[in-house]
Amino acid sequence: xxxxxxxxxxxxxxxxxxxxxxxxxxxxxxxxxxxxxxxxxxxxxxxxxxxxxxxxxxxxxxxxxxxxxxxxxxxxxxxxxxxxxxxxxxxxxxxxxxxxxxxxxxxxxxxxxxxxxxxxxxxxxxxxxxxxxxxxxxxxxxxxxxxxxxxxxxxxxxxxxxxxxxxxxxxxxxxxxxxxxxxxxxxxxxxxxx
Amino acid sequence: xxxxxxxxxxxxxxxxxxxxxxxxxxxxxxxxxxxxxxxxxxxxxxxxxxxxxxxxxxxxxxxxxxxxxxxxxxxxxxxxxxxxxxxxxxxxxxxxxxxxxxxxxxxxx
Numbered sequence: 001x002x003x004x005x006x007x008x009x010x011x012x013x014x015x016x017x018x019x020x021x022x023x024x025x026x027x028x029x030x031x032x033x034x035x036x037x038x039x040x041x042x043x044x045x046x047x048x049x050x051x052x053x054x055x056x057x058x059x060x061x062x063x064x065x066x067x068x069x070x071x072x073x074x075x076x077x078x079x080x081x082x083x084x085x086x087x088x089x090x091x092x093x094x095x096x097x098x099x100x101x102x103x104x105x106x107x108x109x110x111x112x113x114x115x116x117x118x119x120x121x122x123x124x125x126x127x128x129x130x131x132x133x134x135x136x137x138x139x140x141x142x143x144x145x146x147x148x149x150x151x152x153x154x155x156x157x158x159x160x161x162x163x164x165x166x167x168x169x170x171x172x173x174x175x176x177x178x179x180x181x182x183x184x185x186x187x188x189x190x191x192x193x194x
Numbered sequence: 195x196x197x198x199x200x201x202x203x204x205x206x207x208x209x210x211x212x213x214x215x216x217x218x219x220x221x222x223x224x225x226x227x228x229x230x231x232x233x234x235x236x237x238x239x240x241x242x243x244x245x246x247x248x249x250x251x252x253x254x255x256x257x258x259x260x261x262x263x264x265x266x267x268x269x270x271x272x273x274x275x276x277x278x279x280x281x282x283x284x285x286x287x288x289x290x291x292x293x294x295x296x297x298x299x300x301x302x303x
Binding site (some may be wrong): 004005008012016018019020022023028031032035038041042046047048049050051053054057058061062065066069070073074076077089090091092095096097098100101104105109113114115118119120123124127128140148150153154156157158159161164166167170174177178180181182184185186187188189 | 200201202213222242254255256272277280281285287
């Protein structure tokens with residue numbers, strides 16, 4: 001647990017420091033590079049939270065694609081004269097997030113969270129890391145998958161199974177959204193005459 | 195490392211992103227701040243999936259994955275948003291020769 005705590009605090013300090021850099025540094029190019037640092041730190045958080053698949057997806061999509069897209073956009077539209085100027089709303093722009101943060105912290109601290117029961121923790125973690133299909137049967141039995149029905153239930157609870165099972169409607173909606181965004185992006189970026 | 199610290203880190207990231215989105219005048223900087231906020235929200239749902247118990251955990255162990263499914267959807271929508279948003283930025287830059295938000299008032303006139 002101690003080792004995980006050290007990693008957590010290192011990641012937290014990296015993420016928050018880099019995020020501050022993203023919004024405060026005037027050079028847009030540097031803030032885009034710091035944004036990639038934030039993305040990597042969040043991928044580390046996902047790995048800590050036993051969401052390995054999401055950690056990989058985060059690195060692939062955010063660090064690999066979105067950061068590069070941002071750097072690309074900065075290079076194409078770079079305005080050396082102006083840089084990353086603050087606008088005229090400085091006071092409300094500080095006040096509103098500070099109030100929101102205070103409200104969120106109060107809500108988090110005062111809420112009565114219902115943690116996953118101790119005896120279910122092993123099962124939950126094996127399911128979340130998608131490890132049910134690859135670890136030995138003795139381990140599964142020791143973690144509480146005692147009956148065949150429980151094991152079958154866990155094997156059918158992969159992320160992919162959920163996406164084409166219980167969540168198939170939002171999944172299809174998102175695929176439509178991606179198609180629409182693709183066509184829209186093409187239409188927007190195409191030059192006028194073509 | 196607990197649910198509370200994780201949620202507070204996510205809340206701090208969200209607040210920083212919100213500050214950036216409100217205080218910057220460059221469109222691309224605003225987009226980067228919005229991405230920060232997306233990441234904070236994804237972190238929140240994944241942390242909740244890891245620590246807080248769904249009601250149905252005993253009957254259906256798959257319910258502990260709901261937060262991760264939500265995270266997948268958030269990441270997809272963020273990718274679509276960025277593709278469209280940068281398309282708009284390029285169009286704006288072509289027509290106005292600037293990526294400053296206060297000069298992007300074409301729809302007003």
